[in-house]
Amino acid sequence: METNSHYDAIVLGAGPAGLTAGIYLSRAKLKTLILDEGIVGGQMVLTHEIANYPGVENISGYQLAGIMKKQAKNFGCVIKSNISVQKVELKDEVKSILLSDGNTYTSNSIILTPGGRSRTLGVQGEDNFKGKGISYCATCDGDFFTGKEIIAVGGGNSALEEAVSLTKYASRVTIVHQFDHFQAFEHAIEEARNNPKIDFIMESKITAFYGNNNLQSVDIKNLKTGLINNYKTDGAFIFIGYVPNTEFLKEKIDLNQWGEIIVRSDMSTSIAGVYAAGDSTAKRFRQVTTAVGDGTIAALAASNYLNELKVKQKQLITV
Numbered sequence: 001m002e003t004n005s006h007y008d009a010i011v012l013g014a015g016p017a018g019l020t021a022g023i024y025l026s027r028a029k030l031k032t033l034i035l036d037e038g039i040v041g042g043q044m045v046l047t048h049e050i051a052n053y054p055g056v057e058n059i060s061g062y063q064l065a066g067i068m069k070k071q072a073k074n075f076g077c078v079i080k081s082n083i084s085v086q087k088v089e090l091k092d093e094v095k096s097i098l099l100s101d102g103n104t105y106t107s108n109s110i111i112l113t114p115g116g117r118s119r120t121l122g123v124q125g126e127d128n129f130k131g132k133g134i135s136y137c138a139t140c141d142g143d144f145f146t147g148k149e150i151i152a153v154g155g156g157n158s159a160l161e162e163a164v165s166l167t168k169y170a171s172r173v174t175i176v177h178q179f180d181h182f183q184a185f186e187h188a189i190e191e192a193r194n195n196p197k198i199d200f201i202m203e204s205k206i207t208a209f210y211g212n213n214n215l216q217s218v219d220i221k222n223l224k225t226g227l228i229n230n231y232k233t234d235g236a237f238i239f240i241g242y243v244p245n246t247e248f249l250k251e252k253i254d255l256n257q258w259g260e261i262i263v264r265s266d267m268s269t270s271i272a273g274v275y276a277a278g279d280s281t282a283k284r285f286r287q288v289t290t291a292v293g294d295g296t297i298a299a300l301a302a303s304n305y306l307n308e309l310k311v312k313q314k315q316l317i318t319v
């Protein structure tokens with residue numbers, strides 16, 4: 001068993017935010033460990049094709065994750081995947097992470113990059129057609145539905161904005177919403193209502209997805225009458241919210257009402273030496289590029305913090 005291994009920085013999460021932080025920290029000659037509860041790459045590995053990462057015309061998420069991992073390792077970063085975090089202690093100058101296997105890792109700085117997940121409907125067939133007609137990201141996948149008829153589920157601001165943005169590609173977008181009104185700003189509702197490519201099915205919800213290899217139809221239940229109709233569709237975009245993977249940070253660090261980590265512009269959090277980056281932080285746009293940008297800023301800010309800490313510790317010794 002490996003106990004009390006000390007690092008300059010520990011990164012929690014090996015998605016694009018965490019891997020980028022690992023690249024910058026280890027290239028700055030800081031002893032860096034990345035820990036991930038799953039496999040390396042985060043949500044990128046769920047992405048069949050990434051076509052909007054600058055400098056790379058087209059790449060699978062799995063491949064891009066592999067390149068980022070190799071870069072980090074080449075600079076000396078240690079990466080451990082499929083671990084299980086039991087306890088994090090962030091407050092003191094020396095932070096510690098206890099894993100379920102009994103190993104404890106300590107560091108002077110922590111970068112939190114646990115990402116998140118889109119809220120799912122949790123209905124029959126949803127898991128089968130993820131990436132095969134069902135998507136949770138208009139920016140990522142809208143282009144694949146050019147000229148197609150699709151469904152958008154949700155009634156908040158982002159659902160309406162995303163539905164409008166999908167009309168750039170799709171020939172028809174049908175918004176399915178469970179209430180008789182939208183929980184969105186008036187201007188967002190107006191824009192959706194005035195768009196000739198958008199139809200509405202209100203007071204209704206999807207109860208099942210069907211298809212062969214790809215999604216072909218959905219069952220939609222009218223919540224007033226209880227009647228279920230089957231609709232043919234080429235795709236369904238689900239915009240019913242986002243869940244950050246921050247349950248383990250409750251009471252440990254400042255989170256907002258949605259559980260997102262509150263960060264300053266240098267990605268610092270409410271605790272000295274603790275930074276956060278990527279989809280788990282409070283922000284509007286969640287992409288590989290934004291995660292990579294956040295990870296860069298967090299790593300550079302953490303490097304500064306570690307340098308200042310070293311100076312402070314030297315001064316204490318010489319006094």
Ligand SMILES: Cc1cc2nc3c(=O)[nH]c(=O)nc-3n(C[C@H](O)[C@H](O)[C@H](O)COP(=O)(O)OP(=O)(O)OC[C@H]3O[C@@H](n4cnc5c(N)ncnc54)[C@H](O)[C@@H]3O)c2cc1C
Nearest residue numbers: 013015016017037038042043114115140278279286287288
């Ligand atoms: C289907 C799909 C398609 C997408 N397509 C695109 C696209 O085409 N272009 C684009 O730019 N973006 C796309 N995105 C969005 C993009 O993948 C995310 O914005 C990005 O991956 C977020 O990076 P992240 O590092 O913040 O978090 P994530 O990628 O979510 O990585 C977080 C990592 O942290 C780990 N973790 C969680 N909790 C813990 C813990 N307690 N301890 C240790 N590790 C933990 C997880 O296992 C995960 O590996 C897509 C997303 C999905 C789901």
